[in-house]
Amino acid sequence: MKKPMTCDRRGFVTAGAAFLFAPQVLRAQTEQVIRRNISSFNLHRWQEHFDSLGQGIIISDTNTMVLQHWTSDDEMRVYPTSVPLTDDLTRRGYTEVVEKRENPGWAPTPSMRERNPEWPEYVPGGDPTNPLGTRALYLSWQYYRIHGTQDTRKIGRRSSNGCIGLYNNQIEEVFDRVPLGTQVKLI
Incomplete structure (x- = not known):
C-alpha cells in the first residue's frame, strides 16, 4: 500500500x-x-584593407552581414545588412561611391528580368514597392548599390539580387555622412 x-x-x-x-x-x-x-560578430580594422582613410571607408562583410563605415576623422559606425541571395550574385573587391540619390527610382537589371520577367520595368522613387528604399549609394560597379529597403525582414538575411541593403533610417544616416569618392570594399 x-x-x-x-x-x-x-x-x-x-x-x-x-x-x-x-x-x-x-x-x-x-x-x-x-x-x-x-x-x-566579427569587426574589421580598416588598416587591414586600405592604406589610408581618405574621404572615408565602407567595408561590407557579406558573411556576417555587417557594414562598417569610417568617416575621414576615423569615427566608425556599424550597421546590419541584407546581402545577395547566392555567391554568384555577390561581387567582392574594391570599388567606390560614385553617385548618391535620394528616393531613387529602380529598374531591374537585364539578368533580373531574365529570372523574373513578371517584375515591372520601372518603379519610381518614393513608391512603397521600390526595393531601393529612401536612399542609394551607387558604386563604380554597374548595377551595384548600397541602399535602403522598405522590407525590413530582409535585413540580416541573404535576400538581395546583388546589392547591400540597410534599414531606411540607417542608409539615410550613412548617406548624410558619406561623400562621393568614399572607398568601399565588399568581402
Whole structure:
C-alpha cells in the first residue's frame, strides 16, 4: 500500500526555493545563447584593407552581414545588412561611391528580368514597392548599390539580387555622412 504524501516545513521551504529560483536559472540559460550569438560578430580594422582613410571607408562583410563605415576623422559606425541571395550574385573587391540619390527610382537589371520577367520595368522613387528604399549609394560597379529597403525582414538575411541593403533610417544616416569618392570594399 502506498504511503500518503505529507508536507513538512523542510519540504515546503525546498519547494518554495525551487519556485523562486527557477526564473533565474531559465534567464541564465537564455543569456548563454545570447552570448554565443554576440561572440560570432566579427569587426574589421580598416588598416587591414586600405592604406589610408581618405574621404572615408565602407567595408561590407557579406558573411556576417555587417557594414562598417569610417568617416575621414576615423569615427566608425556599424550597421546590419541584407546581402545577395547566392555567391554568384555577390561581387567582392574594391570599388567606390560614385553617385548618391535620394528616393531613387529602380529598374531591374537585364539578368533580373531574365529570372523574373513578371517584375515591372520601372518603379519610381518614393513608391512603397521600390526595393531601393529612401536612399542609394551607387558604386563604380554597374548595377551595384548600397541602399535602403522598405522590407525590413530582409535585413540580416541573404535576400538581395546583388546589392547591400540597410534599414531606411540607417542608409539615410550613412548617406548624410558619406561623400562621393568614399572607398568601399565588399568581402
